[in-house]
Amino acid sequence: MPLHVAVIGAGRVGTVLGAALARAGHHITVVARSPRSLARARRLLPDASFVSLAAATDADLLLLTTSDDALVQAARELADAPSLRVGQTVLHTSVVHGLGALEPLQHRGLRIGSMHPAMTFTGQLTDLDRLPGTTFTVTAQPDLLKPLRRLIEGDLKGRQQSLREEQRPLYHLGLVHGANHLVSLVNDACDMLRAGGITHPQDVLEPLLRAALDNALDAGDHGLTGPIARGDVGTLEWHVATLEQTRHPAADAYITLAHRTAERAHHAGILSDVTAARLMDAIAIRPDRRAASTRRCNCGS
Structure with missing residues (x-):
């Protein structure tokens, strides 16, 4: 069943994952703040919707793909959005941060997790050909592990590997x-x-x-x-x-x-x-x- 996925942070990783999920049939909404990120996202995601953060919060899956340094603040800003719903899923793609970065969203009743692709990204369409077979390390609440496996192995054609918080460094x-x-x-x-x-x-x-x-x-x-x-x-x-x-x-x-x-x-x-x-x-x-x-x-x- 197609999901509404909001990619928040249209860097190299976010745009490529968004493009891969779009190919798998999901509807993609993009939140991009810099002109450079916006141009990249429009090139890789020509059929996506481009909206503000407030307008993206009704998505089934919120994918936080900001830089490591910006992640904590982005999660706090997202947690302040009044339209968030209990049961929504939010994932980040940072390996530096664990689930603690998403605690404000967990307090709002969202399901939280992280999935980090062990791949180098250039932000070009050629990155999509490298995704199949890529390992995604996952840290998530137990009830998210099965849906994440479907997303990673079914839609992204990758491989899922669990990662404990203490293993990150x-x-x-x-x-x-x-x-x-x-x-x-x-x-x-x-x-x-x-x-x-x-x-x-x-x-x-x-x-x-x-x-x-x-x-x-x-x-x-x-x-x-x-x-x-x-x-x-x-x-x-x-x-x-x-x-x-x-x-x-x-x-x-x-x-x-x-x-x-x-x-x-x-x-x-x-x-x-x-x-x-x-x-x-x-x-x-x-x-x-x-x-x-x-x-x-x-x-x-």
Whole structure:
């Protein structure tokens, strides 16, 4: 049965989820405050209704997709709306906030929950093709779990995973470390290849990185290849010397990640105690390296 869904906060996540729910046959109402958000929502949701917050409160499902910093205030403003009905459902998509952010709405008799899509969003139509198979972590009142499963697995074609409140920090850390830091890592690698004379580094890295990601997801630590997996101490020393000679801004990041990679390889039984110790010594973060990095960064100037 089609629902009336109000998307409150027309950012990248809200507009894409709204577009996916519209494709599933639901009627979408959008509350967008900035011109940029409004333009994005009109592009992805051409058949939606665009209304004020007060006019959106008669929806069956209120989807709060504001930024993390704006969520608590948005929930308070929504809770002040006189037209809210007991039994309506309100969900937010933040992983930083738990159900506590929606307490003012629970006091009004609404059913509350959160569903966080573990996906990166650009706010483009191409995002819709990435949603199928995406995991949505859910924290909700017990009577909402079954309706949420229908919404996530039936309409959004995703997968539902329960998330307890105390699990949120490490869950979010894992997503940020794996996805956001990957962007910096890949771009640092592109810069190194350009400096090494490669005109189109993305063409070189794409098949390599896809294979490395597949190996990591399929085989865990045993998907590791390269000099650390082989125990090539001399190669690591060569890398470190190059980073120091070129005063590369990614030197500390490389050494830290190499150290962590060697640690994991040792714990996984890939490296012997002796080889691991020699690798750790080769890539040790020494005070003179840290001081040189600080001078390169010139932080605070």
